[in-house]
Amino acid sequence: MLRPVTPPIVQLADRIEGDIRERGLQPGDSYLNTAETAKMLKVGTASANRALQLLEQRQVLVRSQRRGTFVTAPVTVKPATRRINVIVDEAALKMEGVLADGLLVGIQSAMPHAQLRFRFTPTTDDAEFIEGLIHEALQSSQREGFVLVRSSLTVQRLVANSGLPAVIHGTAHPSIQGIPCVERDTAQAARILVDFLAEAGCRQLILLLRQHVMPGDHILLDQVQHSLADRDLSGRLTVRCLPPDLEVVRHEVASVLKHARDKIGVICRSEPLAEGAQAAVDVRSVRARGGAPVIVMSDYYRSGPAVARWAYSRLIQSPEEIGRQIGHLLLDQYADRPPVSQRVILPVKLVVPDA
Missing domain, CATH: 1.10.10.10 (Winged helix-like DNA-binding domain superfamily/Winged helix DNA-binding domain)
Known part of the structure; x- marks a missing residue:
């Protein structure tokens, strides 16, 4: 463990x-x-x-x-009555910053006396890890709950079968029932990004997904294809699923650009993928047909003073507001109240740097 x-x-x-x-x-x-x-x-x-x-x-x-x-209140050392285990992939947390501090602040606002802790999923057997964690939670004197961030099918299925309070922060895998999920409107993100690239004159698109494809990636891919079809651009999409390695992404994107006939738009699922795409564009920008390729991101998690280099879709609600929704969904389960909705879709908007 x-x-x-x-x-x-x-x-x-x-x-x-x-x-x-x-x-x-x-x-x-x-x-x-x-x-x-x-x-x-x-x-x-x-x-x-x-x-x-x-x-x-x-x-x-x-x-x-x-x-x-x-x-406002006496500060004494007392055990928390509830403990929320935030299950997250450590690599995604470090590389993409998938979990903003504001989200934890929001959860805490809904559950002031709950203890929050991270549990990082192992890179090998997450089934044994989650089974042990569930056993520990069932034996605990505290009332335990879970928030699942970018979680595998195994993690979601085991937690769903446990009957413990849980919320998926992201998209549920097919067949998963009984756990409410709070997810960004990925289909809307795809629509606004394709619109932006089309207005920039892009007639061919590259979609860069993470190496390990998740349910939200299917939503993104489907909507990109639908949006292209609506513009009579069917068959103008190239899809690659790549690791967050700059050289791998650079070489793969460069090979696609080499055979491009029109101006290219690149939709990147993450910031590391966008950085690799930009490296390829920087090398080939002088020879690009129809003008330099345009890069956008569907997901961008950084917060603070750092400004994104590329246009991206951003959640309209703040991390604190989203965290409060997650906290209230957990509270509903602790109180055996049926959730208002099993699937909360979070609206997004387009953000263009320096615009």
Whole structure:
């Protein structure tokens, strides 16, 4: 069994709670502002602000732009009554940043006294890992639940069969029932990206998917094909499923560009794929027929000051709002209430850099 990992933002929040206890602060006492907290934690102000937000959701602190930060409740060490296991692929978390801190803040806002922890799926046998985790959850004195992020069929099926509270953050695999899912509107993302590329003069498309194809990829592929057919461009699509290796992507995209007859548009499922595509374009831009290829992304998870280099589809709702929806879906299951919807589709919009 792989050791559970406390998310970094939760670790920072726990350190702040420890500092409040050490100072002996009581309800109504003032606490450090964001800059002072960042200095105390030796982190950036963005990370400190997220941790303070998490403590607001735990109802430990209250913050006001004018008055400052104050303790709202006695900070004592007490076991959480619920524990939420966020099951995530560690490689996807590190490479693409698939899980924003705001999502955890949102879950915590819906479930203030729940403990959040990461459980990273192994690269080999995730069945044994999940079976062990479910057994542990069933034996726990806490009421355990799960949030499944970019999860395999095995993970979804085992958790669904366990009967434990769970939410899929993403698209459910075919045949999976009983677990509500919260997913982006991938079909709408495909439509707006094809429209953008068509308006840019692209008459041929390349669709770059991740090496391991997931249910959401099928939705993206189907809608790209439908959108091309609506524009009388059937048969103008090349699909590749590639690892997040810049050289592999560069060589594969370059080989397609070599035989292109019209201006090319490239839809990338992830940022690493877009970086590889751009590397191929940079080499061949002078010789490209119909003008330089145009690259877009269907998924972009980075947050903060970093600006995307390419146009992409973005969720309209904030990570905090999405996290709250996930938290409320879990609460419905804890209370044996039927969910309002088994499938929550999150709307997206087109974002164009410098536009």
